[in-house]
Amino acid sequence: MQHPVLACRQVSRLYGARASEFIKDGHITTDNVQTLQEAGITPAIFNVDLDIERGKTFVIMGLSGSGKSTLLRCLAGLTPPSAGQILFESKDLFGFSEADLIQIHRHQMGMVFQHFALLPHLTVLGNVAFPLEIQGRPRAEREEIARQMIRLVGLEGREHRFPAQLSGGQQQRVGIARSLAGDPDVWFLDEPFSALDPLIRREMQAEVIRLQGMLKKTIVFITHDFEEAVRVADRIAIMKDGLVEQIGTAEELLVSPATDYVRAFTRDAPRAHILTARSIMTTPPPAGPFGGEVSATDRVISFARQLDASSLPLAVIEDNEIIGAIDRAMLLDILIGPNAQAVGA
Known part of the structure; x- marks a missing residue:
């Protein structure tokens, strides 16, 4: 596996007069943010781990x-x-x-x-x-x-x-x-x-x-x-x-x-533009008939009109096999939310 270009390993940035009291050998000595705050320390970032x-x-x-x-x-x-390390091409960026x-x-x-x-x-x-x-x-x-x-x-x-x-x-x-x-x-x-x-x-x-x-x-x-x-x-x-x-x-x-x-x-995210057929399909798929086919990786927005126009569900295809199905009720859930009525009540 290719190593990340940039990475964080338990990276923290603290601000406050007593910040050094909570750092030993390059690491934060507490995992409790509240402890830092009570000591007048602001953890701008705290124990961040990520790979890019x-x-x-x-x-x-x-x-x-x-x-x-x-x-x-x-x-x-x-x-x-x-505290912690920023790695650039697997080397400590601040070690240069x-x-x-x-x-x-x-x-x-x-x-x-x-x-x-x-x-x-x-x-x-x-x-x-x-x-x-x-x-x-x-x-x-x-x-x-x-x-x-x-x-x-x-x-x-x-x-x-x-x-x-x-x-x-x-x-x-x-x-x-x-x-x-x-x-x-x-x-x-x-x-x-x-x-x-x-x-x-x-x-x-x-x-x-x-x-x-x-x-x-x-x-x-x-x-x-x-x-x-x-x-x-x-x-x-x-x-x-x-x-x-x-x-x-x-x-x-x-x-x-x-x-x-x-x-x-993420509550107000454009769900139809984000979710794929795989994430909303039902499994196992019904026997059919189907009103058409969509790829498992297709976004909902790409087949919404096709599904709305069909009285039959669409088959979800991966590697030339049917792995699930999507019907119009699922499309409605995506577009307006499954709990829209309850939320508005």
Whole structure:
């Protein structure tokens, strides 16, 4: 099995005058968050364990104050953990020398921020080429790479405009192009679209999905929006008060929430866009007849009209065998919820 690009091993970040009293040999000496709080210590993140696979999009989400941005800063090598280890390519990220860590940031990690962070006195071309200038690349080389990135994000023809001459969505595209210019192994996106209007936000989400399909980067994406997470993520970690409540696919979080908090967090999720035929089918399948077939991995939204138009159930197929069935009543449960009447009463 391939080792993860990034991993956390019992990572904690504590704030407070007495924090050092609860750390010994790189580990927290208590597993009780309340004990820390009573001592005036704020556990921004607490005993986090996770693996981030190469080429996958890993979303960390939670409400404000949940610890998601602190965790990202630790993963990116910007904030050292108080305890535990951040592993990058199986090596302790904070065990590198300062010079080596700078090189990792310059050559192997890229970041997109919520508020663009463009340099107002530089053109689009200058902003995108700036990380390459920091790397010491020759001007002709860095401008050629910058032009390639500008074309990649759909801003060709705007190379000589300044940030103030661009829309919010265009500015964020410049930020994306700039972060990709150095061809990073890991791409960090810290609530990159939360400052954008809803329509532009969806366009930018689609842009990340498009780029990921082409580039296959390892992405760590921070958001507080579950629908956004569903669109971009391979796996999702939900955080609350510094703790990771659950890690899984969107479907796993929706079907098998580990805590009441996860259940509440996913309550209004677009179920038809997340759940697959496998997760809602009945087994064993009836003898038939059937009104058609769907793959076990098909999302409900992809066959909802077909099922609604049929008086017969649909057969769920895997490896050319019928493994279950779905009827119209199940579709209704998905679209409006099985307990909708009771909830509204």
